[in-house]
Amino acid sequence: MKGDVLIRNVTLVDALGERGPADVLLGEGRILSLEGGEAQRVIEGKGRFLAPGFLDLHAHLREPGQEVKEDLYSGLLAAARGGYTDLVSMPNTTPPVDTPEAVRALREKAEALGLARLHPAAALTQGQEGKTLTEAGLLKEAGASLLTDDGRTNEDAGVLAAGLLQAAAFGLPVAVHAEDASLRRGGVMNDGPLADLLGLPGNPPEAEAARIARDLEVLRYAVRRSQKKPHLHIQHLSTGRALELVREAKRAGLPVTAEATPHHLTLTEEALRGFDPLFKVAPPLRTGEDVEALLEGLLDGTLDAIATDHAPHTQAEKELDLLRAPFGIPSLEVAFPLLYTELHRKRGFPLKRLVELFTDGPRNILGLKPIHLEEGAEASLVLLDPKERPVDPRNFTSKAKFSPWAGWTLGGWPVLTLVEGRIVHEALE
Numbered sequence: 001m002k003g004d005v006l007i008r009n010v011t012l013v014d015a016l017g018e019r020g021p022a023d024v025l026l027g028e029g030r031i032l033s034l035e036g037g038e039a040q041r042v043i044e045g046k047g048r049f050l051a052p053g054f055l056d057l058h059a060h061l062r063e064p065g066q067e068v069k070e071d072l073y074s075g076l077l078a079a080a081r082g083g084y085t086d087l088v089s090m091p092n093t094t095p096p097v098d099t100p101e102a103v104r105a106l107r108e109k110a111e112a113l114g115l116a117r118l119h120p121a122a123a124l125t126q127g128q129e130g131k132t133l134t135e136a137g138l139l140k141e142a143g144a145s146l147l148t149d150d151g152r153t154n155e156d157a158g159v160l161a162a163g164l165l166q167a168a169a170f171g172l173p174v175a176v177h178a179e180d181a182s183l184r185r186g187g188v189m190n191d192g193p194l195a196d197l198l199g200l201p202g203n204p205p206e207a208e209a210a211r212i213a214r215d216l217e218v219l220r221y222a223v224r225r226s227q228k229k230p231h232l233h234i235q236h237l238s239t240g241r242a243l244e245l246v247r248e249a250k251r252a253g254l255p256v257t258a259e260a261t262p263h264h265l266t267l268t269e270e271a272l273r274g275f276d277p278l279f280k281v282a283p284p285l286r287t288g289e290d291v292e293a294l295l296e297g298l299l300d301g302t303l304d305a306i307a308t309d310h311a312p313h314t315q316a317e318k319e320l321d322l323l324r325a326p327f328g329i330p331s332l333e334v335a336f337p338l339l340y341t342e343l344h345r346k347r348g349f350p351l352k353r354l355v356e357l358f359t360d361g362p363r364n365i366l367g368l369k370p371i372h373l374e375e376g377a378e379a380s381l382v383l384l385d386p387k388e389r390p391v392d393p394r395n396f397t398s399k400a401k402f403s404p405w406a407g408w409t410l411g412g413w414p415v416l417t418l419v420e421g422r423i424v425h426e427a428l429e
Contacts, residue, residue: 001037003027004421007383008036010045012373014052015356024050026379029420033375043416043428045383051355052371053085053380053417055362057259058150058175058235058307059332061087063106065094070312070399072106076115078310078332078398080425083358083382083414084116087332088366091123092151098123098134100142107143115424116417119145119366124163124174128152133163140170145366148175150235153211155181157218164222168230173257173365175233176215178242179283183207188322190269190284198272200322203284205239212242216249219256233365234258236309238283240293247302257365259307260294262335266342267404277318277325278404281311295349298357305361308335312400330400334391336384338405340412383416 003025011020012034023036024045061075062068079087089106091097097106103120110118122144126132128151136147147167154160154176167174184207189195191202212234222230237243237258246258263281268288271279279285297303311328318325331338336358343349360370371378388411393403417425 001025001033003032003037003039004041006036006039006042007045007050008042010383011049013049013351013355014372015352015360015370016372017352018049021046024373026418026421030379031373031375031377034373043383048383048385048415050373051382051384052359052373053382053419054083054336054358055086055366055368056084056308056310056332057088057305057362057365059087059089059310060092060312060328061089062093062312064102069314072110072118073113073115074397074399075310075332076110076113076118078396079116080417081397081414082332082334083336083384083417084332085380085382085417085419086117086119088119088121088145090150091121091148092128096123096128097121098126098128100135100138103139103142103144114422117419119143121146121148121150121175123147124149124154125159130154130156130159133159133166136166136170136172140172144172146173146175146233148177148235150175150177153177153179153181157214160215161218161222164219164230164232165226168222168226168228171367173231173233175235178208178211178215178234178237179203180207180211183210187284188280189272190286192269192287194269194272198275200272203282205241205286205290208237208239208283209241209245212245216245216254216256219254223254229255232256235307236261236264236283237294237303238264238286238290240290243293243297243302247297250302257304258302259305260298260303261307261309262331262338263329263404265291265294266338271404275322277320277322278329278402280322280325280327281309281329282327295343299353304365306335306339306357307362308332312398315402318402329404330396330398330402332398333396334403334405334410336414337410337412338408340384341410345411379418379421381418382414385413385415386411387413389413
């Protein structure tokens with residue numbers, strides 16, 4: 001059998017587990033064989049492992065209108081360098097992505113770039129103003145992957161309910177940024193003793209839990225009223241209390257999914273002791289107890305996916321003081337190495353489950369077929385190298401050349417990313 005690329009002696013890891021070594025022959029955009037064959041190019045995989053390509057449910061690529069922070073090219077190339085073959089872009093741009101024409105324009109431009117595949121999210125409401133719903137059916141037809149007013153919370157429960165009902169008719173999830181604005185107010189870090197000590201306004205964990213509790217009741221109403229199954233997805237869940245609410249909802253059979261981010265899994269509010277706006281995110285970094293709760297939620301299935309919430313800003317913006325600097329951390333290029341090192345290597349988190357949270361989990365949320373490493377499967381894959389090296393944000397492809405993990409030594413770096421057999425990132429030695 002002849003193919004284009006042969007990756008030999010490589011360990012396979014996907015949601016089905018670890019196995020191998022195998023000689024993986026790729027051709028015609030597919031896995032042709034796991035037992036080798038002839039190929040135009042041979043890549044040595046010994047000591048490395050091959051996984052399905054990652055899918056990020058939550059990234060800010062800033063186009064249109066904010067290209068000084070990021071654009072489709074820099075963002076999708078950063079995604080490919082991070083092992084992502086697929087990415088969902090958030091619609092809180094300038095102007096917001098709230099029309100079929102805007103969705104179609106993003107998809108067409110991304111396809112022409114030929115990097116990671118883009119699955120644009122569209123706004124749930126016109127202008128993301130929380131008042132008038134967008135046209136879910138037309139947005140789905142144009143290629144929207146989900147609906148969300150991310151960056152803003154949906155304050156009107158009736159609008160959210162109507163949005164869930166309309167989206168359900170077209171098989172679209174509705175994703176929510178779950179923070180009660182009246183409780184959050186101007187909080188820039190987790191509300192508690194440390195915020196009091198530092199004299200900084202706090203964003204309480206109850207702001208997240210209160211909004212999630214309300215949204216789950218709205219979902220319960222939508223389920224009762226809909227002939228088709230609504231789907232509520234909770235973005236960047238950060239607290240143990242909110243996690244318990246989702247766990248209870250799942251036990252009750254509600255169609256809810258949730259994601260966690262790399263920063264909420266590896267950093268705590270203690271990082272704010274130095275008043276560094278690099279660590280300013282929304283929702284804020286929480287306590288060590290919250291981190292432990294999130295890890296348990298990843299293991300028991302309460303959390304369905306890991307999503308980056310990649311949020312690039314200019315250096316000048318992030319160098320403002322903590323009260324004025326924007327919220328957000330860029331993480332597309334380090335997300336997997338970070339969690340491979342901090343969770344799998346240091347804490348024994350199962351590699352199979354970690355990979356599943358980057359692959360099957362997010363694909364299931366979007367209604368996409370999972371990719372498992374077997375003959376005939378789509379060759380959208382990532383080759384990962386356990387060799388360690390330090391994080392150097394100066395080398396990021398993203399326009400955001402800063403990172404809270406700068407200088408951390410990580411392993412598990414993507415050295416080859418393929419989309420349907422086409423190489424979109426290569427860093428082989």
